[in-house]
Amino acid sequence: MVHVTLISYTPHPERTIAAAARVSTSSISATELIEKLTPEAVDSLLTQLLTSGHLSPFEHASFTFAIEGISRVTSHQLVRHRMASYTQQSQRYVSLKEVNYITPATISAKTEWGGKYHDMVHAAHRLYREMLNAGIPAEDARYVLPQATETRLVMTMNARELIHVCELRLCLRAQWEIVELFEKVKAEVERVAPRLGVELKPKCYRLGYCDEAQSCGIFPTAKEVVGERR
Amino acid sequence: MVHVTLISYTPHPERTIAAAARVSTSSISATELIEKLTPEAVDSLLTQLLTSGHLSPFEHASFTFAIEGISRVTSHQLVRHRMASYTQQSQRYVSLKEVNYITPATISAKTEWGGKYHDMVHAAHRLYREMLNAGIPAEDARYVLPQATETRLVMTMNARELIHVCELRLCLRAQWEIVELFEKVKAEVERVAPRLGVELKPKCYRLGYCDEAQSCGIFPTAKEVVGERR
Amino acid sequence: MVHVTLISYTPHPERTIAAAARVSTSSISATELIEKLTPEAVDSLLTQLLTSGHLSPFEHASFTFAIEGISRVTSHQLVRHRMASYTQQSQRYVSLKEVNYITPATISAKTEWGGKYHDMVHAAHRLYREMLNAGIPAEDARYVLPQATETRLVMTMNARELIHVCELRLCLRAQWEIVELFEKVKAEVERVAPRLGVELKPKCYRLGYCDEAQSCGIFPTAKEVVGERR
Amino acid sequence: MVHVTLISYTPHPERTIAAAARVSTSSISATELIEKLTPEAVDSLLTQLLTSGHLSPFEHASFTFAIEGISRVTSHQLVRHRMASYTQQSQRYVSLKEVNYITPATISAKTEWGGKYHDMVHAAHRLYREMLNAGIPAEDARYVLPQATETRLVMTMNARELIHVCELRLCLRAQWEIVELFEKVKAEVERVAPRLGVELKPKCYRLGYCDEAQSCGIFPTAKEVVGERR
Numbered sequence: 001m002v003h004v005t006l007i008s009y010t011p012h013p014e015r016t017i018a019a020a021a022r023v024s025t026s027s028i029s030a031t032e033l034i035e036k037l038t039p040e041a042v043d044s045l046l047t048q049l050l051t052s053g054h055l056s057p058f059e060h061a062s063f064t065f066a067i068e069g070i071s072r073v074t075s076h077q078l079v080r081h082r083m084a085s086y087t088q089q090s091q092r093y094v095s096l097k098e099v100n101y102i103t104p105a106t107i108s109a110k111t112e113w114g115g116k117y118h119d120m121v122h123a124a125h126r127l128y129r130e131m132l133n134a135g136i137p138a139e140d141a142r143y144v145l146p147q148a149t150e151t152r153l154v155m156t157m158n159a160r161e162l163i164h165v166c167e168l169r170l171c172l173r174a175q176w177e178i179v180e181l182f183e184k185v186k187a188e189v190e191r192v193a194p195r196l197g198v199e200l201k202p203k204c205y206r207l208g209y210c211d212e213a214q215s216c217g218i219f220p221t222a223k224e225v226v227g228e229r230r
Numbered sequence: 231m232v233h234v235t236l237i238s239y240t241p242h243p244e245r246t247i248a249a250a251a252r253v254s255t256s257s258i259s260a261t262e263l264i265e266k267l268t269p270e271a272v273d274s275l276l277t278q279l280l281t282s283g284h285l286s287p288f289e290h291a292s293f294t295f296a297i298e299g300i301s302r303v304t305s306h307q308l309v310r311h312r313m314a315s316y317t318q319q320s321q322r323y324v325s326l327k328e329v330n331y332i333t334p335a336t337i338s339a340k341t342e343w344g345g346k347y348h349d350m351v352h353a354a355h356r357l358y359r360e361m362l363n364a365g366i367p368a369e370d371a372r373y374v375l376p377q378a379t380e381t382r383l384v385m386t387m388n389a390r391e392l393i394h395v396c397e398l399r400l401c402l403r404a405q406w407e408i409v410e411l412f413e414k415v416k417a418e419v420e421r422v423a424p425r426l427g428v429e430l431k432p433k434c435y436r437l438g439y440c441d442e443a444q445s446c447g448i449f450p451t452a453k454e455v456v457g458e459r460r
Numbered sequence: 461m462v463h464v465t466l467i468s469y470t471p472h473p474e475r476t477i478a479a480a481a482r483v484s485t486s487s488i489s490a491t492e493l494i495e496k497l498t499p500e501a502v503d504s505l506l507t508q509l510l511t512s513g514h515l516s517p518f519e520h521a522s523f524t525f526a527i528e529g530i531s532r533v534t535s536h537q538l539v540r541h542r543m544a545s546y547t548q549q550s551q552r553y554v555s556l557k558e559v560n561y562i563t564p565a566t567i568s569a570k571t572e573w574g575g576k577y578h579d580m581v582h583a584a585h586r587l588y589r590e591m592l593n594a595g596i597p598a599e600d601a602r603y604v605l606p607q608a609t610e611t612r613l614v615m616t617m618n619a620r621e622l623i624h625v626c627e628l629r630l631c632l633r634a635q636w637e638i639v640e641l642f643e644k645v646k647a648e649v650e651r652v653a654p655r656l657g658v659e660l661k662p663k664c665y666r667l668g669y670c671d672e673a674q675s676c677g678i679f680p681t682a683k684e685v686v687g688e689r690r
Numbered sequence: 691m692v693h694v695t696l697i698s699y700t701p702h703p704e705r706t707i708a709a710a711a712r713v714s715t716s717s718i719s720a721t722e723l724i725e726k727l728t729p730e731a732v733d734s735l736l737t738q739l740l741t742s743g744h745l746s747p748f749e750h751a752s753f754t755f756a757i758e759g760i761s762r763v764t765s766h767q768l769v770r771h772r773m774a775s776y777t778q779q780s781q782r783y784v785s786l787k788e789v790n791y792i793t794p795a796t797i798s799a800k801t802e803w804g805g806k807y808h809d810m811v812h813a814a815h816r817l818y819r820e821m822l823n824a825g826i827p828a829e830d831a832r833y834v835l836p837q838a839t840e841t842r843l844v845m846t847m848n849a850r851e852l853i854h855v856c857e858l859r860l861c862l863r864a865q866w867e868i869v870e871l872f873e874k875v876k877a878e879v880e881r882v883a884p885r886l887g888v889e890l891k892p893k894c895y896r897l898g899y900c901d902e903a904q905s906c907g908i909f910p911t912a913k914e915v916v917g918e919r920r
Contacts, residue, residue: 005721008706016698016754020777020844027784030756030844031695053671059775060846062752064706066720072306073373082312085749087710092405094717104370113361120357120374127350131343139405140334143303144350148373154710154720156750175322175369208686211513225686226668235491238476246468246524250547250614257554260526260614261465283901289545290616292522294476296490315519317480324487384480384490386520438916441743456898456915533833542772552865564830573821580817580834587810591803599865600794603763603838604810635782635829
């Protein structure tokens with residue numbers, strides 16, 4: 001099961017973002033701004049930037065997470081977000097001793113498929129271990145491992161990209177495992193940067209409507225809200 | 231087995247790169263340059279840019295490939311190259327009818343492991359199909375599929391990034407399947423842009439030495455060539 | 461005055477985008493798709509992608525422009541768009557013989573400021589030439605040149621980024637010179653890819669409302685349209 | 691004159707990089723690694739990564755600088771480095787009260803050109819102020835300002851990009867003002883991350899030779915070192 005730990009981040013992320021943003025429109029220096037901005041000024045600046053979509057200053061704060069217990073299904077999706085840095089456990093250089101894998105709820109132990117799924121994953125892992133013992137390189141043996149196999153990685157993402165990725169990945173249409181991952185990412189950010197954390201939310205909360213073909217019901221569709229104007 | 235087709239590319243890629251490069255250092259317009267540059271001038275300009283490492287003009291030519299028959303092992307590695315665009319067949323939206331998968335040479339039919347590997351992949355695929363038939367969504371059933379499962383994608387990469395990626399992925403230390411992929415990418419580029427194609431080569435050919443911990447033997451190591459200077 | 465020429469682009473850009481998009485959700489190969497998609501299918505696919513914000517396939521088509529006659533004011537803004545490739549005429553390596561510069565409408569010859577502006581720019585350019593003649597390097601002499609000085613560059617941008625940049629730069633709040641630049645970029649794209657060209661438009665046309673603090677009047681504000689929902 | 695202040699950075703940058711790198715090749719968790727790595731292990735890991743060119747883990751540490759007192763000549767060059775985040779003082783929204791500008795050494799007060807340069811810059815600035823007073827918008831009046839005019843910005847760059855940019859911009863062929871800028875960036879990084887700071891150096895120090903057309907003399911040319919091998 002996915003586990004997310006914030007291992008490092010830009011200190012005072014919200015203040016850093018606000019100070020950078022103010023440099024653009026004032027003649028005060030960034031070093032002075034970072035000291036003098038009151039918490040209220042920081043908060044009000046962030047709100048302004050967010051409602052008008054001026055998000056580039058959010059790039060100045062970044063967050064580094066240790067992510068463990070996600071399937072290779074999900075890590076493959078995750079790394080498609082290119083505005084971030086990833087270092088992932090290599091299946092070429094690390095041979096996996098234990099059978100750690102993800103089970104979707106629809107195939108869980110409570111279902112009739114749970115047992116068969118469990119057996120298949122274990123059988124594949126057994127063959128993987130046998131091939132390793134026979135001298136087949138880990139980078140080849142791993143071809144037989146199921147996509148359910150767990151992986152771990154370190155991910156660094158700046159606040160602008162976190163906002164963007166959460167718009168897509170906290171949407172109920174996203175795949176359940178990546179939703180879980182970003183709910184935990186959000187929780188970690190909220191702990192140290194509550195104003196920013198609250199902005200990690202699905203796209204519809206920012207748009208005021210759902211722009212997917214079908215709405216999950218939380219927000220009306222684009223058609224219902226802006227009609228033919230769009 | 232990996233199959234690569236160049237489906238589209240910037241027309242006259244080498245001439246486009248050379249014309250762009252000349253804009254930087256001349257007062258002639260790009261439209262004029264593109265018409266007037268002789269093939270010899272194009273060639274000599276590319277050589278100059280390449281030997282001095284001034285590679286940014288190579289970004290102006292891009293290449294779009296249909297890539298088929300690569301494993302999810304390799305597509306996961308591939309998409310880590312972030313300066314490129316990928317559209318990959320979705321295992322959420324497409325349910326796989328046939329059992330298409332990659333077999334590493336070390337596990338091929340000629341080895342004692344070939345049969346066991348074949349059986350395991352087919353068993354996993356059978357369970358996948360059964361779960362689909364029972365109404366489990368494809369996005370969940372695929373967790374049981376092996377990483378050997380074939381995927382397809384469209385990749386667009388500009389010439390600068392092609393040069394960079396081939397430096398890493400045509401190195402004999404790279405994983406065999408991704409080496410095969412980029413050998414075919416190189417062959418496709420060579421067909422339409424021979425001067426550029428020849429530049430798609432491992433890093434050592436550009437450096438003049440191998441900077442990995444151990445050399446494959448084609449080039450001496452950094453230590454042997456530049457010694458303590460580095 | 462800004463002059464934009466499309467010097468190269470991915471052939472059949474709209475068909476390439478549509479074929480790539482279909483690879484994601486079908487089991488037909490990209491090479492087959494590129495041949496078989498009817499113009500109607502291409503059109504309908506692009507519309508679907510655009511209304512639901514699934515824009516990544518638009519990265520597979522890119523456009524290379526020769527841009528001439530823009531001020532250094534505007535080239536400095538332009539290159540802030542990082543998802544693009546630029547090769548710009550160097551003021552280190554090219555010494556400017558002629559006095560080419562941009563005059564804002566508010567300072568044009570028709571105004572009382574026109575003459576003073578004209579004289580100042582010419583005086584600065586004269587000093588620049590004198591310093592060059594005295595052996596001061598062009599890279600230093602240019603410090604005296606006004607920001608109005610014209611520059612030229614080659615820019616390659618993919619269709620996804622063109623859509624994004626036009627959302628910002630065709631907005632009436634953008635600076636007039638960059639608006640002019642992207643109106644010409646749009647006109648060039650429209651010539652060869654009309655379906656795509658029509659999508660190069662300010663953000664409000666996509667959102668259905670204006671999300672800036674004040675609307676220019678074409679669209680109502682976010683508040684008026686989605687109210688407290690947002 | 692350029693002034694650089696490190697206003698924020700990933701705490702324990704070198705340890706963060708080393709821990710991330712180790713995740714790739716070990717089965718220990720990142721959270722554990724970050725606690726247990728000894729300073730010697732961190733140092734030795736960084737050296738290994740650097741000599742073999744495996745630089746991606748360096749992306750996990752980023753640095754935010756307040757940069758003041760650079761000319762628009764140099765900020766225009768600086769923002770061409772796209773793997774970084776910039777928030778720059780706007781000449782549209784901020785009207786410049788004082789005449790702050792950069793003077794190249796070749797045009798300094800000690801030379802015969804110093805006076806003329808000074809007078810021209812002041813004359814341009816005076817006209818700028820007069821136009822502002824007459825109601826011409828700052829975004830238009832600034833066209834007359836010389837490129838020497840000072841600007842300020844906040845820049846965030848990760849350690850991998852810092853290494854890359856310094857390879858180019860600490861080279862003696864780079865423009866003097868941007869060399870000064872990155873010498874100060876290097877000094878700021880060295881203060882808090884000495885092992886990383888020492889790696890901020892021209893490309894030749896990494897290659898073991900100079901790959902430019904002409905060497906400044908510190909290192910022999912590529913031809914002299916690797917000869918026909920390259």
